Amino acid sequence: MSSGGSDLDKAIAQLRACRPIPENQVREVCYKARELLIEEGNVVTVDAPVTICGDIHGQFHDLMELFRVGGDVPDTNYLFMGDFVDRGFYSLESFLLLLCLKVRYPDRITLIRGNHESRQITTVYGFYDECLRKYGSANVWRHCCEVFDYLALGALVIGASTTLTPTDGPPAPTNTTQLAPLDSEIEIETLNAANEIMYRYARDSSQASNSQQPSTQSPSASSPTIPTPSNIGPAGTSATSSSSGSPGTPGGAILCVHGGLSPLIDTIDKIRLLDRKQEVPHEGAMCDLLWSDPDEIDGWGLSPRGAGFLFGADIVKCFNYKNDLSLIARAHQLVMEGFKEMFESSIVTVWSAPNYCYRCGNVAAILELEEDGSNAGFVRRSNGERGAGAGGWILGSNVGPNTSNRHSSPGAGNGNGNGNANRLGALTDSVPQRRRDGPGRRYRVFEAAPQDSRGMPAKKPVADYFL
Amino acid sequence: MSTHHHHEIPNLRTLLGSRRGGGTRGRGRGRGPPGSSHEGNEAARDNAVRNTDQDAAGSRVSCVKLGYLLDPYAQFFAIQPSTRRLPLLNRGTYVRTSAIDLLVDRFMTIAPDAPKQIVSLGAGTDTRFFRLRDKYPEATIIYHEIDFPANTTAKLNSIQRHAQLYSKLRTTPPSSPLALESMASSYHSPTYNIHALDLRTLAIFEDGQLPSLPNLDPSTPTLILSEMCLVYLQASVVSKILSAFLDRYVPAPTPISLVLYEPILPNDAFGRTMISNLSTRDIHLPTLATYPKLADERLRLKSQGFSNGFKAADTDFIWREWVSEDEKERVAGLEMLDELEELELLLRHYCIAWGWRDGGEGGLFTTAWKDTRQQEEG
Numbered sequence: 058m059s060s061g062g063s064d065l066d067k068a069i070a071q072l073r074a075c076r077p078i079p080e081n082q083v084r085e086v087c088y089k090a091r092e093l094l095i096e097e098g099n100v101v102t103v104d105a106p107v108t109i110c111g112d113i114h115g116q117f118h119d120l121m122e123l124f125r126v127g128g129d130v131p132d133t134n135y136l137f138m139g140d141f142v143d144r145g146f147y148s149l150e151s152f153l154l155l156l157c158l159k160v161r162y163p164d165r166i167t168l169i170r171g172n173h174e175s176r177q178i179t180t181v182y183g184f185y186d187e188c189l190r191k192y193g194s195a196n197v198w199r200h201c202c203e204v205f206d207y208l209a210l211g212a213l214v215i216g217a218s219t220t221l222t223p224t225d226g227p228p229a230p231t232n233t234t235q236l237a238p239l240d241s242e243i244e245i246e247t248l249n250a251a252n253e254i255m256y257r258y259a260r261d262s263s264q265a266s267n268s269q270q271p272s273t274q275s276p277s278a279s280s281p282t283i284p285t286p287s288n289i290g291p292a293g294t295s296a297t298s299s300s301s302g303s304p305g306t307p308g309g310a311i312l313c314v315h316g317g318l319s320p321l322i323d324t325i326d327k328i329r330l331l332d333r334k335q336e337v338p339h340e341g342a343m344c345d346l347l348w349s350d351p352d353e354i355d356g357w358g359l360s361p362r363g364a365g366f367l368f369g370a371d372i373v374k375c376f377n378y379k380n381d382l383s384l385i386a387r388a389h390q391l392v393m394e395g396f397k398e399m400f401e402s403s404i405v406t407v408w409s410a411p412n413y414c415y416r417c418g419n420v421a422a423i424l425e426l427e428e429d430g431s432n433a434g435f436v437r438r439s440n441g442e443r444g445a446g447a448g449g450w451i452l453g454s455n456v457g458p459n460t461s462n463r464h465s466s467p468g469a470g471n472g473n474g475n476g477n478a479n480r481l482g483a484l485t486d487s488v489p490q491r492r493r494d495g496p497g498r499r500y501r502v503f504e505a506a507p508q509d510s511r512g513m514p515a516k517k518p519v520a521d522y523f524l
Numbered sequence: 525m526s527t528h529h530h531h532e533i534p535n536l537r538t539l540l541g542s543r544r545g546g547g548t549r550g551r552g553r554g555r556g557p558p559g560s561s562h563e564g565n566e567a568a569r570d571n572a573v574r575n576t577d578q579d580a581a582g583s584r585v586s587c588v589k590l591g592y593l594l595d596p597y598a599q600f601f602a603i604q605p606s607t608r609r610l611p612l613l614n615r616g617t618y619v620r621t622s623a624i625d626l627l628v629d630r631f632m633t634i635a636p637d638a639p640k641q642i643v644s645l646g647a648g649t650d651t652r653f654f655r656l657r658d659k660y661p662e663a664t665i666i667y668h669e670i671d672f673p674a675n676t677t678a679k680l681n682s683i684q685r686h687a688q689l690y691s692k693l694r695t696t697p698p699s700s701p702l703a704l705e706s707m708a709s710s711y712h713s714p715t716y717n718i719h720a721l722d723l724r725t726l727a728i729f730e731d732g733q734l735p736s737l738p739n740l741d742p743s744t745p746t747l748i749l750s751e752m753c754l755v756y757l758q759a760s761v762v763s764k765i766l767s768a769f770l771d772r773y774v775p776a777p778t779p780i781s782l783v784l785y786e787p788i789l790p791n792d793a794f795g796r797t798m799i800s801n802l803s804t805r806d807i808h809l810p811t812l813a814t815y816p817k818l819a820d821e822r823l824r825l826k827s828q829g830f831s832n833g834f835k836a837a838d839t840d841f842i843w844r845e846w847v848s849e850d851e852k853e854r855v856a857g858l859e860m861l862d863e864l865e866e867l868e869l870l871l872r873h874y875c876i877a878w879g880w881r882d883g884g885e886g887g888l889f890t891t892a893w894k895d896t897r898q899q900e901e902g
């Protein structure tokens with residue numbers, strides 16, 4: 058492995074077949090991953106196009122299905138929002154495969170930390186036991202936990218287009234609504250695993266309202282159907298009706314984090330200042346980012362999970378405005394439809410573990426963000442933190458680690474004046490808040506991998522019930 | 525009694541011999557044409573079933589060890605060393621047990637001096653009798669458990685091995701174990717009765733004699749418990765079993781009630797997955813299809829003859845509405861629970877349904893459960 062390439066490729070091939078790699082190889086991969094991750098800031102900057110994924114939870118076969126639906130690495134850029142391990146039976150293979158891909162293609166895949174990437178949680182929820190079972194000792198678990206400590210806490214996706222290039226595919230047989238015309242500004246597309254279009258909404262379309270509730274059916278007849286969304290817009294969306302965007306206009310950035318916001322964090326820079334290289338604490342900003350949930354409340358609330366907080370629409374909208382974000386993408390909560398937009402599309406939950414725990418009957422989703430055309434000439438760089446002077450692409454207050462003169466240089470932002478907390482306070486009072494146009498969002502919805510998955514070790518659906 | 529035997533009455537002699545699915549708390553009870561498989565299969569099934577029975581006992585021990593439930597007796601029935609269960613399952617076991625405890629407590633405390641009778645169907649390794657003896661030492665309880673001989677024999681064995689258990693069976697604690705044969709499958713006393721019996725034999729009384737249930741008193745107010753038991757039988761068989769109690773064993777005007785704990789909502793994504801997962805384990809839930817919703821459970825109780833009250837609530841509602849804020853806080857503090865959405869899904873798919881016939885005795889159950897809120901919707 059020390060020679061890089063071919064050993065690593067062999068390990069990847071072995072893991073793709075859902076076979077664990079030897080302990081010494083795990084140690085080496087973990088060491089290399091740490092060397093990479095230590096260079097990343099707490100908030101990794103990621104360029105669109107990118108495909109954003111939620112919880113995986115050791116459902117290896119479904120991770121393979123995700124790659125089939127979303128495209129393989131390195132052809133597709135991926136951002137995984139944590140919770141790779143626990144609950145499923147193949148946490149080890151799932152996490153190590155993602156980690157090997159990270160080491161092999163560091164610019165193509167971004168991994169951020171979920172609340173399950175923790176020593177304490179993995180001893181309760183299965184990953185520890187799985188390592189012990191598969192290796193006979195806790196060494197591999199220990200190596201993995203050391204990597205967990207170095208995972209970034211969030212990611213900032215920049216350069217995402219506000220409109221989608223319409224997918225060239227047939228409408229899904231289940232589609233019951235008029236698809237937006239191809240020449241309109243497409244804000245949302247929802248596709249099934251067969252690349253059929255379940256919905257397509259234009260940004261200024263009246264279809265993109267909460268009142269319209271298309272009834273959804275299963276993309277394939279043999280599997281669990283997608284339940285009709287209840288308190289959400291079309292297929293989990295709460296699409297906006299703003300029509301101010303024009304094709305190619307870059308929207309605000311998209312913050313990706315496993316759980317959500319923290320009452321201790323009002324700017325992304327404050328996330329950057331945390332000391333993340335540790336076990337997830339029981340409280341505090343780092344804990345909140347990994348544990349919190351959006352909820353239909355005003356302000357902040359106590360979380361029934363016992364860690365993190367609940368936060369309402371006002372909190373999200375204020376945070377997004379202040380940080381020049383157009384969207385927060387997060388995972389952490391099971392949603393039966395695979396994704397769920399809330400608070401006028403200011404935040405979305407993406408869930409990527411279909412039939413969670415082999416029991417829940419839900420579908421999964423991934424979120425594709427396209428590259429903004431005007432950013433085409435922008436040079437892709439590695440996942441390292443963008444330095445303050447790195448180029449013309451400076452968003453809001455997200456100018457990098459050099460924050461010492463933040464409050465004395467209101468011009469540090471991108472011209473919207475968002476770089477200065479004091480000035481922002483005045484702005485929010487006096488300027489009517491106009492949201493940044495959200496990015497065009499393509500959701501690919503998929504179901505659990507079939508039982509007899511391509512010669513890999515069998516799934517083990519021994520879900521517990523009360524009997 | 526599988527689908528192709530829909531309305532047939534099983535050949536009981538064969539059934540009692542094979543005891544297919546007779547192990548755990550009603551699991552698999554009443555299904556399948558018995559005796560149709562090879563001996564080896566039968567033995568393997570029996571074995572698997574016994575293991576899952578121990579699994580249930582282990583779940584209770586997990587809850588007790590972590591402080592969810594107070595039950596000093598659970599450990600005596602768990603043979604294997606218990607492994608810690610996921611917080612979600614502990615919480616579910618807690619809600620189920622404490623919900624039934626609440627209904628039983630209100631029954632026990634109404635007219636506390638009057639004798640009370642409880643019949644636990646498919647009792648398995650349940651410890652409720654022992655807990656009630658501690659909680660209501662002065663009360664007159666006539667307690668009955670009905671289960672397959674394989675279960676009752678194992679249970680009696682455990683009871684005989686532990687003084688903490690057998691001492692509860694008599695008012696004056698004896699200095700020695702019960703004088704039972706080692707393979708005894710039934711036990712009878714004025715207080716505690718274990719009946720080794722296939723429940724389905726109660727369904728054929730139209731054609732013959734009802735089995736005798738010693739010490740079952742026809743005039744004592746009676747609470748029947750079915751925790752994941754009747755759901756494994758065909759609805760027509762269940763109805764006949766309940767009629768046996770309502771009309772024959774405990775006829776009007778004696779107050780009688782039924783408390784059910786069983787799954788609901790088989791037709792949504794979670795429910796369909798549950799049915800499919802369980803069927804791969806050869807577990808089928810016939811009445812789940814017959815009574816898919818809370819409303820169906822209520823109606824069924826009413827038409828069965830529990831005419832003075834017929835109520836139902838899912839266990840998610842029960843967690844929210846029956847458990848006090850203090851208790852919720854205590855329980856939530858026991859373990860960090862990351863499976864909230866999954867827990868809610870799971871809890872929404874199980875219900876408690878309770879119905880009663882008060883007869884002419886001044887509304888005993890009506891009074892006992894008047895403050896027990898049911899779910900309005902569903």
Ligand SMILES: [Mn+2]
Nearest residue numbers: 140171172389
């Ligand atoms: Mn999570």
